[in-house]
Structure formats: C-alpha cells, structure tokens
Amino acid sequence: MMNQKYETIIGLEVHVELNTKTKMFCRCSADYFGKEPNAHTCPVCLGLPGALPYTNKQAIEDCMKIGLSLNCEVSDLSRFERKNYFYPDLPKGYQISQYRWPLCIGGRLQVTGDSGQEVIIGINRVHQEEDTGKLTHQGAQTLIDYNRSGVPLVEVVTEPDFRDSSQVRDYAQKLQQLFRYLGVSNADMERGDMRLEANVSVRPVGQKELPNYRVELKNINSFRFMVAAIEYERTRQIEALEKGEKLTQETRGWDEAKKETYVQRSKEEANDYRYFPEPDLPELRFTNKDLRIKENLPELPWNKEKRFMEEYGISKNNAEILTEKLELAGWFEEAVKLGKEKGIAPQDLANYIVNQKITLVSQGDALHAVENFASKKVDLIEDEVEIEKLAKDAMTEDPEAVKNYQNGKLGAINALVGIVMKKTQGKANSTLAKEVLERLLR
Amino acid sequence: MNDLTKLTLIETIEGLKAGKFTEKELNNAYLEKIKELNPQLNAYLMVNEGVKGIPAAIKDIICTQNIQTTAGSKILSNYIPQYDATVINKLKNEGVGVIGKANMDEFAMGSSGENSAFGATKNPWNQSKVPGGSSSGSAAAVAADLCVFALGTDTGGSIRQPASLCGVVGLKPSYGRVSRYGAMPMASSFDQIGPITKTVADARKVLEWISGPDEYDSNCVAEKFKFQNSKFKDTIQNLKVGVPKEYFGEGLDKGVEKVVREAIDKLKELGAEIVEVSLPHTEYAIAAYYILMASEVSSNLARFDGIRFGDSRDKFGAEVKRRIMLGTFALSTGYYDDYFAKAAKVRTLIKQDFDKAFDPAAAGVDVIVGPVSPTVAWNLGEKVSDPLTMYLSDIYTISANLAGIPALSVPCGFSEGLPVGLQILGKYMDEETILNVGEVYEQATQWHSKRPDLRFKI
Numbered sequence: 001m002m003n004q005k006y007e008t009i010i011g012l013e014v015h016v017e018l019n020t021k022t023k024m025f026c027r028c029s030a031d032y033f034g035k036e037p038n039a040h041t042c043p044v045c046l047g048l049p050g051a052l053p054y055t056n057k058q059a060i061e062d063c064m065k066i067g068l069s070l071n072c073e074v075s076d077l078s079r080f081e082r083k084n085y086f087y088p089d090l091p092k093g094y095q096i097s098q099y100r101w102p103l104c105i106g107g108r109l110q111v112t113g114d115s116g117q118e119v120i121i122g123i124n125r126v127h128q129e130e131d132t133g134k135l136t137h138q139g140a141q142t143l144i145d146y147n148r149s150g151v152p153l154v155e156v157v158t159e160p161d162f163r164d165s166s167q168v169r170d171y172a173q174k175l176q177q178l179f180r181y182l183g184v185s186n187a188d189m190e191r192g193d194m195r196l197e198a199n200v201s202v203r204p205v206g207q208k209e210l211p212n213y214r215v216e217l218k219n220i221n222s223f224r225f226m227v228a229a230i231e232y233e234r235t236r237q238i239e240a241l242e243k244g245e246k247l248t249q250e251t252r253g254w255d256e257a258k259k260e261t262y263v264q265r266s267k268e269e270a271n272d273y274r275y276f277p278e279p280d281l282p283e284l285r286f287t288n289k290d291l292r293i294k295e296n297l298p299e300l301p302w303n304k305e306k307r308f309m310e311e312y313g314i315s316k317n318n319a320e321i322l323t324e325k326l327e328l329a330g331w332f333e334e335a336v337k338l339g340k341e342k343g344i345a346p347q348d349l350a351n352y353i354v355n356q357k358i359t360l361v362s363q364g365d366a367l368h369a370v371e372n373f374a375s376k377k378v379d380l381i382e383d384e385v386e387i388e389k390l391a392k393d394a395m396t397e398d399p400e401a402v403k404n405y406q407n408g409k410l411g412a413i414n415a416l417v418g419i420v421m422k423k424t425q426g427k428a429n430s431t432l433a434k435e436v437l438e439r440l441l442r
Numbered sequence: 443m444n445d446l447t448k449l450t451l452i453e454t455i456e457g458l459k460a461g462k463f464t465e466k467e468l469n470n471a472y473l474e475k476i477k478e479l480n481p482q483l484n485a486y487l488m489v490n491e492g493v494k495g496i497p498a499a500i501k502d503i504i505c506t507q508n509i510q511t512t513a514g515s516k517i518l519s520n521y522i523p524q525y526d527a528t529v530i531n532k533l534k535n536e537g538v539g540v541i542g543k544a545n546m547d548e549f550a551m552g553s554s555g556e557n558s559a560f561g562a563t564k565n566p567w568n569q570s571k572v573p574g575g576s577s578s579g580s581a582a583a584v585a586a587d588l589c590v591f592a593l594g595t596d597t598g599g600s601i602r603q604p605a606s607l608c609g610v611v612g613l614k615p616s617y618g619r620v621s622r623y624g625a626m627p628m629a630s631s632f633d634q635i636g637p638i639t640k641t642v643a644d645a646r647k648v649l650e651w652i653s654g655p656d657e658y659d660s661n662c663v664a665e666k667f668k669f670q671n672s673k674f675k676d677t678i679q680n681l682k683v684g685v686p687k688e689y690f691g692e693g694l695d696k697g698v699e700k701v702v703r704e705a706i707d708k709l710k711e712l713g714a715e716i717v718e719v720s721l722p723h724t725e726y727a728i729a730a731y732y733i734l735m736a737s738e739v740s741s742n743l744a745r746f747d748g749i750r751f752g753d754s755r756d757k758f759g760a761e762v763k764r765r766i767m768l769g770t771f772a773l774s775t776g777y778y779d780d781y782f783a784k785a786a787k788v789r790t791l792i793k794q795d796f797d798k799a800f801d802p803a804a805a806g807v808d809v810i811v812g813p814v815s816p817t818v819a820w821n822l823g824e825k826v827s828d829p830l831t832m833y834l835s836d837i838y839t840i841s842a843n844l845a846g847i848p849a850l851s852v853p854c855g856f857s858e859g860l861p862v863g864l865q866i867l868g869k870y871m872d873e874e875t876i877l878n879v880g881e882v883y884e885q886a887t888q889w890h891s892k893r894p895d896l897r898f899k900i
Contacts, residue, residue: 043524048523048525049518049523049626050523050623050627051525051623051624052622052623052658052659052660054658054659054660055660082741084740084741084744086744086747088747088749091745091750092744092745093741093743093745093747094741144750272774274741274773275773276737279629279631279738280659281660281661282660
C-alpha cells in the first residue's frame with residue numbers, strides 16, 4: 001500500500017572483496033574460501049605484536065578503477081586510518097580503513113527504477129579497507145578463522161539519493177556487473193564477496209532536510225532480501241510516524257522466515273570508532289597515476305550497452321542482455337564480425353544469441369553460433385502458452401532449483417530455463433521462458 | 443687475560459678477528475658477570491645461557507623468536523614470539539647473539555624504569571638511583587659491562603635519557619632509518635630502535651648493521667646508512683653548532699647546566715662555531731606529544747585483549763592504563779579536532795622550528811646541542827607518585843621524536859657524582875654529522891671511559 005504523504009530516503013554502502021592474489025597488508029594468499037582454517041595467516045594478519053602493515057598496490061589500483069568507473073576523482077592526498085573497536089574477529093583491535101581521507105571521492109551513477117525514470121545517484125566515496133576474520137559458533141564455543149583477516153575490501157558509499165527499492169536493486173546489480181567487468185571481484189553475494197548495507201528513513205513529501213534518524217539495514221546477503229527489507233522498513237517507519245512515534249538511529253537485520261526486520265543494535269550501543277591516521281602507513285599521493293588507470297579501463301557495461309544499440313541497431317532489451325557479462329558481449333561482437341561476411345545482420349544475430357543464450361554459453365564459440373544461424377533454419381518457440389507449459393514441467397522436474405530460487409538464490413532460475421531449452425533443443429525464446437518462470441515462481 | 447667485558451664493540455670485533463679470544467670465552471665472561479651483578483641491578487629479565495656470537499642485550503619489547511618478549515608487562519609474562527624482528531635478523535647476519543632480554547618500563551612507558559612489572563632496574567653508578575627509562579635495562583647493562591652493546595627503543599627519549607643517566611652512548615636514529623618490524627609499538631609515528639653503546643664508534647657500527655630499507659616497514663624506505671671511515675673527519679673545525687635558548691630555561695638543574703655549558707665550551711675549543719638558535723615551540727612539545735603518543739598507545743595496545751595470547755587487560759600497570767585512557771579520550775567524537783588534530787599541527791610547527799634552525803638561508807647550523815635530561819639520575823621512588831613531574835623529565839628529548847630527526851647522547855661529565863649526557867641533534871637522515879661531532883668530542887674528553895665501580899671480582 002503506497003502512502004503518498006511520505007517519501008523514502010535511502011543511501012547504500014556496498015562492500016566488495018577484491019580478488020587480488022595477496023591480502024591488503026601482508027603477503028598471505030587472499031584466497032580464503034573453503035581453505036583450512038588459519039592456514040593463510042602470518043604475524044601481520046594475526047595482529048601479532050610488532051607486526052606492521054605493508055600496502056598491496058594492486059588493491060589500491062583496483063580501488064581506483066572502481067572509483068574512476070563511477071566518475072569519482074582520485075584524491076590528491078589520501079590516508080589510511082584506524083577504526084578502533086573490540087571484536088574477536090578483529091585481531092589488531094582496529095581495522096585499517098579510510099574515513100577523513102578516502103582514496104576516491106565525488107562520483108555518480110545513473111540508475112533506472114521500476115518507474116522507468118532515470119535517476120543520478122551521487123557517490124560520496126570509494127575507499128579501501130581490510131576484511132576481518134570469521135567467527136563460527138559451535139555450542140558454547142566460538143572458533144576464529146583468520147584466513148579472511150586482511151583480505152582487501154573496497155567500500156562504495158552513495159549519497160542518500162535513492163527514493164525506492166527498485167532503484168537500489170538496479171544500482172546494486174550495476175555495481176556487481178561493474179566489479180565483474182573490471183575483473184576486480186567475483187562479487188558473489190552468497191559467498192559474501194559483495195555485501196549491502198542500506199540506510200533507510202522516511203520524510204513527509206516536500207520536506208527538504210534529511211530526517212534526523214536513519215535505520216541501518218545490515219547483514220543482508222541477497223538483492224531480493226534487501227529489497228524486501230527496505231519495503232518492510234518503509235511501511236514500518238511510516239506507520240510509526242503516523243502513530244506519532246519518534247524514530248531513532250538503529251541497526252536492523254532481516255528475518256527471512258518472519259519477513260520482517262529486527263533490531264540488532266540501538267544508538268546507545270553504537271561504537272565510537274575513534275578514527276585517526278594510521279601511523280604505520282605513509283600517506284598516499286598520486287601524480288597522474290589515475291590518468292593512466294583511467295585510460296586503461298575497459299569499456300563500462302552501461303557504455304557498451306549504449307554503443308551496441310547505436311552501432312548495431314539492436315533493442316535496449318537485447319543490448320542489456322548481451323552486455324550483462326563481458327564474455328557474452330565479446331562473443332556477440334565476434335559473431336557480428338563473422339556474420340558480416342556471411343551477410344547476417346547484427347539484429348538477427350542478437351535475437352538469435354539472446355534466445356539461444358543458454359545453449360550458446362555451453363558452446364562458447366561465436367563462429368559456431370554464426371554457422372548455426374546460417375545453416376540451420378531456426379524456428380523459435382515464441383508462444384507464451386506453450387512456454388508456460390514447458391516451464392511448469394521444468395519446475396516439477398527440478399524442485400530443488402525452485403526452492404533455492406525462493407530462498408533468494410536468484411541464479412537458480414537458470415537451471416530451470418536450461419531445462420526448457422533442452423526440452424526444445426534450444427528453440428524456445430529463453431528471455432520469454434525466464435520471464436514466464438519468474439512470474440510462476442513469484 | 444684482561445677483562446673481555448671492558449672491550450668496546452670495535453675492539454671486540456678486532457679481538458675475535460685476530461683470534462685473541464674466542465666467542466665462547468667472550469660470552470662466558472659476560473655470562474659470569476651477569477650472574478654476579480644482575481641480581482642487584484635487575485637489568486635483564488631473561489638471560490640466554492646458550493648465546494652465541496657477539497653478545498648484545500635486547501630491550502624486551504623487540505620480538506625474538508622462541509625467546510620470551512614481555513615488554514616489561516604482566517600481560518605478556520609468558521609470551522614467546524613466533525618471529526624475529528627485522529633488527530634481530532640483521533644482527534644475526536652480522537654474527538651478533540642475544541645474551542638477554544633487557545628490563546624496561548612497561549610497554550616503554552616511563553622515564554625511570556620503575557614502571558616495569560618485574561621490578562625496577564638500578565643505576566650502576568648508584569644503586570639507590572633510577573637508571574632512566576624506558577630502555578633502563580639496556581643502558582644499565584652497557585654501563586655495567588653486562589653486554590657488548592644493547593638495543594633500545596626511543597619514543598620520547600627512551601634511548602637517550604637512560605644513556606645519559608647511565609653514562610653511556612645512546613643514538614635515536616631518524617624516523618624511518620631502522621625498521622620497526624617486530625618491535626612492539628608504543629606510539630608508531632615516534633618509535634625508533636637504536637643502539638646503546640660504550641663509544642660513538644660502536645653506535646655507528648650498530649647503526650650500520652640495523653639500518654636500511656625493509657619491505658616489512660612501509661615507513662622504512664631510506665637508503666642504507668653507510669659507515670664510511672673516510673667520512674669521519676676527526677675535526678669539527680668550522681662546524682656550526684646551535685644552542686637553543688629554550689633548552690636552558692627554568693627546570694634545568696644548575697649542576698647539569700654547568701656540565702653541559704662546559705661541553706659546549708669544549709666544542710668551541712675544538713673549532714666549532716657556537717651560535718644561539720631558537721626553537722620557539724619547544725614549550726608545547728610535551729603537551730602535543732602526550733596527546734599524540736597516548737592516542738597511538740590507546741590503539742596499539744587494543745590487541746592485548748586476552749583472547750589469543752597474554753593475560754586480560756586488568757593486568758596492565760597504572761601508567762599504561764593512564765595513557766590508554768588519555769588517548770581514548772583524545773580520539774573520541776567531539777574531541778578529535780580539539781586534541782589530536784591540534785596536537786598534530788603543533789608537531790608540524792616543531793618540525794618547522796628545526797627546519798629553520800638547519801636551513802642555510804636562516805640560522806644554518808649543522809647540529810644542535812643541549813642537555814638530554816634536566817637532572818641527573820634521581821632516587822628510586824622519588825617521582826613515582828607524580829606522573830606529571832616524570833613527564834617533564836622528557837622535555838629536551840621529545841622534540842626530536844616529534845620532528846623525526848636523529849639525536850645522540852654522549853657522556854659529557856658528572857654532577858653530584860652522577861653522569862650527564864650531551865645531546866646532539868641533527869638534520870633528518872644526517873646521522874653522519876652528529877656521530878662525527880660526538881666522536882670528536884668523546885675522543886677529546888674521554889668521559890666515556892669512566893665506568894661505575896661495581897666491585898666485580900675477576
């Protein structure tokens with residue numbers, strides 16, 4: 001139920017773990033996933049007394065790539081700083097982060113929400129920090145694994161410019177796509193490569209100032225849950241204000257079973273992080289290095305999408321799908337080049353590749369695609385009724401995928417699309433199949 | 443055989459090379475002496491009976507693999523590091539061994555050695571007096587010939603002040619000259635490891651060994667310090683020596699002042715040009731230092747949470763707790779700008795004071811000289827209950843740490859029968875000049891050859 005008296009104010013903090021070889025401040029391997037606990041540790045990332053940090057230059061470069069892609073400026077002078085707090089997963093008693101002197105500042109990204117309206121989201125900062133260790137609770141015991149301690153993290157912080165959850169979703173998906181394009185992170189939500197935190201508040205329409213409180217939504221590990229949590233918060237906060245209650249600063253989590261947010265920490269329990277410049281690391285000053293990095297940035301997904309539409313005359317929908325992954329976009333362009341010799345139009349190839357996407361990925365070969373297209377007469381199945389029947393069959397065949405999807409693993413839908421495609425020898429319109437499945441699974 | 447423990451480092455190296463004695467004989471001589479004298483002096487917290495190589499005393503805040511490193515704190519009374527500090531690796535490569543871990547004020551916080559959780563070290567010149575601190579055991583061990591040389595750390599004077607009070611040579615190198623990797627930090631932007639030795643030539647030798655870039659310390663990127671005999675000029679003719687008027691004001695003991703003034707006269711006699719300089723922000727140094735240092739302390743000591751190693755935090759001593767609280771307060775929201783940020787500005791001003799004094803376009807001095815400590819060694823227990831008075835004893839040493847410049851303490855005489863040190867401060871990364879001045883003075887006066895009478899029986 002929409003309440004037109006209020007508007008929602010949302011700011012987003014996105015943490016992304018970089019896929020560098022080594023950790024942020026030592027030479028340990030940064031590849032911690034599934035490794036024997038505490039195998040990738042040394043005096044530095046264990047926080048042993050006397051150990052000192054040493055900066056990973058690749059991580060700094062990756063952070064700059066992200067910042068520059070988001071139209072930020074690289075600060076002339078930036079510093080690492082200490083964020084002080086006690087927690088068993090933080091062996092030094094402080095996290096090396098950035099606060100007053102972030103590496104990149106003042107960017108922007110254009111997003112599109114459900115309304116179709118394009119909105120510019122201001123990027124406050126893109127800064128560099130390190131990850132903490134990982135705690136596992138086993139009964140009364142807590143085990144600590146420091147393999148993740150010191151793995152490079154980049155934090156991207158927006159201005160409070162979002163007005164609804166669909167804009168947040170689009171932004172998060174664009175960032176994920178960017179991280180993968182840049183090759184700086186796998187950006188996998190489930191593995192925790194990418195983490196979202198939203199600051200949500202509401203204010204009466206017409207009010208110019210920001211509300212005097214904000215609710216921080218934390219520890220939410222899927223786009224879908226984040227959207228649900230924001231929606232829930234919006235409603236909860238409006239109801240509270242309508243009742244004349246006063247809202248306060250707090251941190252809340254998302255309970256997927258109950259489909260509601262819950263308080264994790266109130267304002268009174270908030271930490272004073274006592275930031276100050278990290279004395280163990282020199283200041284960061286860059287002269288023209290950012291220019292070189294800027295020159296070497298790959299074509300960004302949103303630019304590629306625009307170019308595909310202009311250069312090849314393909315639809316926005318097709319361009320969006322073809323640029324989703326760098327690999328696929330590459331195949332498409334290769335196929336266009338080859339197709340040109342055989343007199344195949346880019347638009348036809350785009351339609352073909354989009355519809356055959358899933359089988360094509362398994363072939364992984366642009367030449368093959370073009371030859372298939374040229375040699376085979378392709379009868380695409382476009383009938384929604386028929387596709388719906390196939391989709392229902394697929395859901396019966398793979399209840400696991402259905403369950404996974406409903407639990408937030410959105411990628412599980414691809415397995416179901418795959419079944420539909422297999423049943424039709426690749427003739428079904430995969431985009432349509434996916435849309436139908438999404439509808440059925442809702 | 444002569445008493446091997448009387449030899450300087452240079453003489454020891456030469457003696458070993460010439461085969462006049464063996465490393466074993468050398469170490470046995472020291473171990474025997476330690477056995478007899480350490481129970482009185484408490485200079486060592488741990489003695490390594492199996493020592494090999496040239497025996498050095500290592501301040502117990504510098505990590506030694508498989509050898510206990512307590513930082514003078516109860517909290518780490520059973521802590522055995524898994525790795526060697528960079529300086530230890532470097533010394534081992536030069537054939538130096540760790541004969542023992544030297545007593546110190548807890549986590550290097552103190553000016554008298556009395557903040558050690560394991561009992562105070564006594565001054566070898568008079569055992570009712572403090573040896574200075576925080577490198578109290580290191581200085582006392584060198585003064586009492588319980589090692590060939592020692593390593594200390596200097597955050598606000600912790601090498602120079604005990605060296606001065608114990609009548610030995612102490613060098614705080616420029617910040618970034620020596621890797622700090624493996625030295626438990628007190629205040630990271632001030633800490634430097636440096637030698638405490640019997641002569642200036644020894645200090646030069648040790649500096650040559652332990653300095654140089656280290657890829658484990660991001661602030662230690664300087665070129666390796668080279669000991670070039672050819673560069674040691676045995677003259678200070680035409681050298682311009684600055685005497686800061688702010689270092690001879692209220693609080694400076696008359697006896698100490700007299701000895702230091704005589705030392706300056708001696709420099710003049712040796713050919714130096716003496717000029718008065720001004721370091722106008724000196725009076726703010728202690729205030730700025732105690733804010734910045736305590737802030738860093740509060741963060742550096744956070745890791746001692748009793749979860750992975752060490753005891754719980756209630757085992758910290760009173761001075762450590764005091765500084766953690768001070769620093770935590772200074773960094774708190776709403777206070778940062780008034781305290782930390784302002785103190786950081788004062789630090790810049792103090793750096794500029796020195797820049798001006800050394801600037802050829804301004805005063806243009808080559809070195810600056812003055813006292814190390816406002817008094818000679820005081821009575822054990824005298825200032826324990828008055829931390830502020832204790833803090834003031836660092837007044838002449840703190841500025842070098844704020845500015846990151848090198849500073850040397852050289853024995854320059856006695857007052858009330860206790861040693862007095864002359865402080866020689868130099869330009870950033872110009873240890874060469876202060877060592878030259880120190881050595882010329884030392885050779886002309888021979889104060890360094892005076893040793894305490896400890897009635898050790900050979």
